[in-house]
Amino acid sequence: MTGRIAAQLCAIAFAALPVTAALASDGEGMLAFSKGDYAASAIAFASECEQGVVKSCSYLGLQHELGKGVPPDAGRAAQLYEQACAGGDAMACAGLGTLLEEGRGLAPDIERAAVLYQKGCEGGFAFACGALGLLYGKGQGVPEDWTRAAALFQRACDGGIASSCVNAAVSYENGWGVPKSRAKALTAYRRAVKLDPDSTAAATARAGIEDLGGK
Numbered sequence: 001m002t003g004r005i006a007a008q009l010c011a012i013a014f015a016a017l018p019v020t021a022a023l024a025s026d027g028e029g030m031l032a033f034s035k036g037d038y039a040a041s042a043i044a045f046a047s048e049c050e051q052g053v054v055k056s057c058s059y060l061g062l063q064h065e066l067g068k069g070v071p072p073d074a075g076r077a078a079q080l081y082e083q084a085c086a087g088g089d090a091m092a093c094a095g096l097g098t099l100l101e102e103g104r105g106l107a108p109d110i111e112r113a114a115v116l117y118q119k120g121c122e123g124g125f126a127f128a129c130g131a132l133g134l135l136y137g138k139g140q141g142v143p144e145d146w147t148r149a150a151a152l153f154q155r156a157c158d159g160g161i162a163s164s165c166v167n168a169a170v171s172y173e174n175g176w177g178v179p180k181s182r183a184k185a186l187t188a189y190r191r192a193v194k195l196d197p198d199s200t201a202a203a204t205a206r207a208g209i210e211d212l213g214g215k
Contacts, residue, residue, distance in 0.1 A: 029056050038069025049080070054087035061095055065104075074105025085116065090123025097131065101141075110141035121152070126159025133167060137176075146177030157188055162201040165192035169208055186214045 029044035042063050048056035061080030064073045078099050084092030097116035100109045114135050120128025133152030136145045150171040156164030169188035172181045185208070192205035209215070 027053065027056065029059060033059060033063075038063060040069075042069040049083075054084050054089045054092075057087070058084035058089045058092035058095070061092060065095065065099070074099055076105075078105040085119070088123070090120040090125035090128065093117070093123065094120035094125050094128035094131065097128065101131075101135075110135070114141035121155070124159075126156045126161050126164070129153075129159065130156030130161045130164035130167065133164065137167070146171070148177070150177035154188075157191060160195055162192040162196035162199055162205075165189070165195065166201050166204050166208070169205065173208065173212065182212055186212055189214070 029041045029048050032041035045056040045060035057080050061077045063069050065077035081092040081096035085096050093116045097113040099105050101113040117128045117132035129152045133149045135141050136149035153164045153168040157168045165188045169185040171178050172185035189205040189208045193202045
């Protein structure tokens with residue numbers, strides 16, 4: 001089954017996660033970040049991180065990972081994610097997991113990536129649930145377990161990750177880890193389109209809806 005999984009499942013891009021609007025109470029870094037002023041947010045996040053604001057360390061790590069407002073530096077991103085994850089930031093755990101899975105800034109360690117995704121998922125960061133689901137579906141870093149994978153895809157889909165909705169739909173469509181259900185597959189595909197209409201995940205979902213004879 002694994003070969004088919006790699007071809008059909010929709011991968012999650014941590015760097016493409018949406019940014020929500022910031023409130024004044026979120027601090028100068030988040031206000032600047034939400035406006036796209038990455039140079040200013042990097043300066044503010046660095047100051048806030050030094051003062052022990054864990055979320056600021058996490059977002060500064062993201063900026064270093066993406067090269068937004070600072071030179072791209074996966075090694076520095078990993079350091080900041082490590083610091084923030086240790087402080088309980090679920091997004092940072094997921095970010096560090098991604099770097100470890102892909103071997104960017106650190107030596108690849110898929111087993112530790114799975115542990116970090118689990119921590120991020122338990123902390124309420126939906127992306128981490130979907131990423132962990134992919135590892136269970138492909139049997140990478142953890143034993144292949146489609147029951148677990150399908151549950152994680154659904155959890156991430158419920159949390160707003162469009163690509164995980166596609167993966168949940170694929171699970172229902174093929175009966176991988178869950179009973180086959182055309183109705184549930186269509187529901188998940190439609191949610192993917194609604195969540196992110198212009199994304200690759202939505203395009204995949206529309207094709208899935210058409211294949212199932214839905215609208």
